[in-house]
Amino acid sequence: MIRAFRHTSTLAAMKLLTAVVGVHLNLDVNKHNAQRLYEVEKNRISGKKTNYRLDQLERKRKEYEQKLLEIQNMMNAIFKGTFLSRYRDVIPEIRATCMEEIGSLINTYPDTYLNDSYLKYIGWMLYDKQPEVRLKCLLGLQGIYSRRELVYKMDLFTSRFKDRIVSMPLDKDHEVAVQAMKLLMLMSQNYEDVLSDEDCETLYRLVYTTHRPLAVAAGEFLYNRLLSYEGDEEVLPKEGGNAGTNAHQLKRLIQFFLDSEVHKHVAYLVDSLWDWAGTFLKDWECMTTLLLKNDGGDREALNDAQKSALTEIILATVREAAEGHPPAGRGAAKKILSVKEKKIQSEDCTKITEHFIMVLPQLLAKYSTDAQKVANLLQIPQYYDLDVYSMGHLEKHLDALLKEVKDIVVKHSDISVLEASSRTYYILCSEEIAIYNQVDRARTQLIDELAGQLNQLLDGFWQKQRGFCTDAREVARMCAALRRIAAFHNAHDLTKWKLYDKTLRLLLFEIQHGCLSVLVILPALQCTYFSLLWQVAAAAENSSKGALLALRRELRRFSEICMYFLTHKEKDVREKAFVILCDWLLILSHQDSNNNEEEVGFLDYLPSTSLQEKLLLFVQEHIFVEEKEESKDLTKEEERKDENYKLDDLHKKRSLLAAYCKLIVFNVVETTAAAEIYKHYVKAYNDFGDIIKETLSRTRHNNRIESARALILCLQQLFQTCAESQDSSTGVDLASASFTNMKELARRFSLTFGWDQVKSRESVAMIHKEGIEFAFQGATGTDGKSFPPNLSFLLIISEFSYKLLKPDKKIVYAYLQRYAVEPLPYSRDEWQPLIWYKNSLLANEDEESSVLGSLGEWSQVGTSKASSCKRKLSNGSLPEASPAEAASQDSALQPASQLASAAGKSRKRLKSRETNSQEHVPLPCPGGLQQSEGEIETDVSMKRQAGDKSEDADVDVIDADQKS
Numbered sequence: 001m002i003r004a005f006r007h008t009s010t011l012a013a014m015k016l017l018t019a020v021v022g023v024h025l026n027l028d029v030n031k032h033n034a035q036r037l038y039e040v041e042k043n044r045i046s047g048k049k050t051n052y053r054l055d056q057l058e059r060k061r062k063e064y065e066q067k068l069l070e071i072q073n074m075m076n077a078i079f080k081g082t083f084l085s086r087y088r089d090v091i092p093e094i095r096a097t098c099m100e101e102i103g104s105l106i107n108t109y110p111d112t113y114l115n116d117s118y119l120k121y122i123g124w125m126l127y128d129k130q131p132e133v134r135l136k137c138l139l140g141l142q143g144i145y146s147r148r149e150l151v152y153k154m155d156l157f158t159s160r161f162k163d164r165i166v167s168m169p170l171d172k173d174h175e176v177a178v179q180a181m182k183l184l185m186l187m188s189q190n191y192e193d194v195l196s197d198e199d200c201e202t203l204y205r206l207v208y209t210t211h212r213p214l215a216v217a218a219g220e221f222l223y224n225r226l227l228s229y230e231g232d233e234e235v236l237p238k239e240g241g242n243a244g245t246n247a248h249q250l251k252r253l254i255q256f257f258l259d260s261e262v263h264k265h266v267a268y269l270v271d272s273l274w275d276w277a278g279t280f281l282k283d284w285e286c287m288t289t290l291l292l293k294n295d296g297g298d299r300e301a302l303n304d305a306q307k308s309a310l311t312e313i314i315l316a317t318v319r320e321a322a323e324g325h326p327p328a329g330r331g332a333a334k335k336i337l338s339v340k341e342k343k344i345q346s347e348d349c350t351k352i353t354e355h356f357i358m359v360l361p362q363l364l365a366k367y368s369t370d371a372q373k374v375a376n377l378l379q380i381p382q383y384y385d386l387d388v389y390s391m392g393h394l395e396k397h398l399d400a401l402l403k404e405v406k407d408i409v410v411k412h413s414d415i416s417v418l419e420a421s422s423r424t425y426y427i428l429c430s431e432e433i434a435i436y437n438q439v440d441r442a443r444t445q446l447i448d449e450l451a452g453q454l455n456q457l458l459d460g461f462w463q464k465q466r467g468f469c470t471d472a473r474e475v476a477r478m479c480a481a482l483r484r485i486a487a488f489h490n491a492h493d494l495t496k497w498k499l500y501d502k503t504l505r506l507l508l509f510e511i512q513h514g515c516l517s518v519l520v521i522l523p524a525l526q527c528t529y530f531s532l533l534w535q536v537a538a539a540a541e542n543s544s545k546g547a548l549l550a551l552r553r554e555l556r557r558f559s560e561i562c563m564y565f566l567t568h569k570e571k572d573v574r575e576k577a578f579v580i581l582c583d584w585l586l587i588l589s590h591q592d593s594n595n596n597e598e599e600v601g602f603l604d605y606l607p608s609t610s611l612q613e614k615l616l617l618f619v620q621e622h623i624f625v626e627e628k629e630e631s632k633d634l635t636k637e638e639e640r641k642d643e644n645y646k647l648d649d650l651h652k653k654r655s656l657l658a659a660y661c662k663l664i665v666f667n668v669v670e671t672t673a674a675a676e677i678y679k680h681y682v683k684a685y686n687d688f689g690d691i692i693k694e695t696l697s698r699t700r701h702n703n704r705i706e707s708a709r710a711l712i713l714c715l716q717q718l719f720q721t722c723a724e725s726q727d728s729s730t731g732v733d734l735a736s737a738s739f740t741n742m743k744e745l746a747r748r749f750s751l752t753f754g755w756d757q758v759k760s761r762e763s764v765a766m767i768h769k770e771g772i773e774f775a776f777q778g779a780t781g782t783d784g785k786s787f788p789p790n791l792s793f794l795l796i797i798s799e800f801s802y803k804l805l806k807p808d809k810k811i812v813y814a815y816l817q818r819y820a821v822e823p824l825p826y827s828r829d830e831w832q833p834l835i836w837y838k839n840s841l842l843a844n845e846d847e848e849s850s851v852l853g854s855l856g857e858w859s860q861v862g863t864s865k866a867s868s869c870k871r872k873l874s875n876g877s878l879p880e881a882s883p884a885e886a887a888s889q890d891s892a893l894q895p896a897s898q899l900a901s902a903a904g905k906s907r908k909r910l911k912s913r914e915t916n917s918q919e920h921v922p923l924p925c926p927g928g929l930q931q932s933e934g935e936i937e938t939d940v941s942m943k944r945q946a947g948d949k950s951e952d953a954d955v956d957v958i959d960a961d962q963k964s
Helices: 002-042 051-086 092-108 116-125 131-145 148-170 174-190 197-208 212-227 241-260 266-281 284-292 304-323 339-366 371-377 387-391 395-411 415-428 436-464 472-491 500-513 518-541 545-565 571-594 609-622 636-665 671-678 685-702 704-726 737-751 761-775 793-803 806-817 829-841 845-858 863-873 883-888 891-903 943-951
Strands: none
Touching: 002 051, 002 092, 051 092, 092 116, 092 131, 116 131, 116 148, 131 148, 131 174, 148 174, 148 197, 174 197, 174 212, 197 212, 197 241, 197 266, 212 241, 212 266, 241 266, 241 284, 241 304, 266 304, 284 304, 284 339, 304 339, 304 371, 339 371, 339 387, 339 395, 371 415, 387 395, 395 415, 395 436, 415 436, 415 472, 436 472, 436 500, 472 518, 500 518, 500 545, 518 545, 518 571, 545 571, 545 609, 571 609, 571 636, 609 636, 609 671, 636 671, 636 685, 671 685, 671 704, 685 704, 704 737, 704 761, 704 793, 737 793, 761 793, 761 806, 793 829, 806 829
16 A cells, blocks of 8 residues: 555656646746846837836746746755655656656756756666666657757766666667667767777677567667768769669678678578668669679679678578568567558569569579579579569570579589579479479479489499499489489479389398498488378378388388488488488378378378387487587687587487477377476476477477376486485485485476466376375385385475465375374484475465364265365366275275366377377375374474465466467
């Protein structure tokens, strides 16, 4: 209540101060008017002026001065009484209000407030912890720095707080960062030399940030400071017209791109500048002229690195103009274009097509030997409006393009060039356009030549065999031929060339002899994979039963080949086989779910149990492996190369993990396989945390119970590993690092359930049920009093206690009583986990006594009441009790049935025949343990509850895409 009054009173007082300032301004204007009238009257000819008029104006002027003095005193009183005591208030909204109003005061009445005595408050609050306060400070400063007549009074403030403002575009709050960038833009425009070259270099690099509004603001800053010629006539190029200006701007942009050394993100740079530099970025005629220009000793000609950068810029600008939305990674969804934007996009596409149809063959001919430039240029046709070819009668230019592309395919073996060439043929071979027959003939002719070359090399290989493998020249030729076939097989159906048996024979030869080069194995494996994919696609449309059975045999054989290559001596082969297997299983799973039963029959053997085990083993051995750091004295260049190698290796590992996680998400492998992935959630969070979190979120969306079972299985496996490593008869050492890491992992798992306890009710209840059973598993003795070796596991699952609803806590506590037989030696330290776990389930002593007192009433609960409780706790099916439990179960064990009800929902079975029969068996309960009817004396503590509440604020909560 006091906080609300303080907030309201501060807002009212500051608004009143703003209004009073307005009154002060009006009075000041009236005073000046009265003073002017007085001077005019005083200077009149002595015969015309009247003393009465002078006296009247003098009285009015003094009256205004008196009122101004009163208003000034009122302003000072409000400022000192409210602002000075509230601008550092603990409530961020109050601080933000104060900063907003003082910024308004300075802009409204700079004569009084634009001085360091008031500016210092804005400068201090630029360091505030709350983004809304920092934002209000920046907005106030924008109003000041946007007026040139006020900037000269900001010298001391600028020198003191400039470094802070320059650092604020890196603020964690996006809006603050954007407004800071805009403020720096205003400072740069209206305050000469305020920013050093070092400051500008730091700000320029923000054009590569993923947050588009900040990148666009940085793009405006870069354009005005580095690329624009406004107010800079001295450096204008001597060439006439816009062409010379655009060429000079392009050269500046190219040089900036090369100096920034962020060569893989030219699309981000172009997108940042698009709103400000669209005129010269769409001048493709100027760009291609620079590329086609003969060097000829011209000093202003581009060097090779600049030409490579220009081809990247051309491709990025063409894509931006044709697609009309930001590049991948900058924006969650594609931009919805307005009617005007669609019209501009259509005009740009036409302009691109008409220009590059004639120029692109010349560019390809000139740079045909440069793989990097050619790979970029060959991607331009995918943005063509192909109807222009037939409408403009430009078939001769199409022939020129096809001729150049064919020559490039023959010359190059680089993967990027071959894939770009294959895609160009794919784009041009659309059956809906008039040029299809012309392009199809050229494509068929090219593939005939490529297939003939491969057959010739294969004939030589089968004659020499091992001798061929030792001939480096022949291996290189074979590698190039297979790469060309693989690149075209990716986008085109080459089944009629019957290449499958030939590439398959190569793979079988490698399995038998193991002497093939990795350069041959990789494209051969890729060719075989693509060939089978085309066969599967054809079989899905129309195929006889005999053809389906034959294809089924080939699928099994190829799967076995890939399984063999998972253990190949070459790392690249192992990784390629793993990726192919993951994609392969995912595609077949999709086919399984969309086609008729007859076609499903030949795919349902995948994935087998052995295949699942090998895939999981690969993940364990190749992804989550800690590499030993070797201390070496390296030069800067060697350190840079080593860092790049590590980044590339991490990227590969992330791709491999993502491929396997997709199998889990789409139920191709068992959900419980995710337990092995979840073990590394905390340890490998920086490298793989986002992938693991997304996997957990997707699996929970598919099946909450199975997802929770994977979590508890993960913790159980880690606990068993920890216990085996310590080899202690008294249980796990609670002070060990491994146990502490387990508790932290459990805590992070609990946070992923989010704030909605009702939505996660069944999952959390199941975790507690299986956790309790596991904790008391392995206890011996007929009296049930022997120490369970896994009792410390109760501390692990206590991290999930605060996610239970109060009614469920009572049921879990009652279920725990089945195992906690009285009397127990609570004085012994090894039994402390049981006490701590009970404390986490009980909110206070009253609740404990109510739970314990109600235990005697459980046996009297009728069938109708039990059914009612089941309906409240779960909407799913109830797991059936085992025969042994059914024989010994009586009415006194109702809590156990209710807990089972809370767990709910049986496990979803997979499609695999091998895995269908392997139903997960719940952990057995120790037979010697009996339920106690007596009360259990235990300390009830609120510490755990308080700790759990504080954990709710953790940033790892993942519940955004979970839907009930």
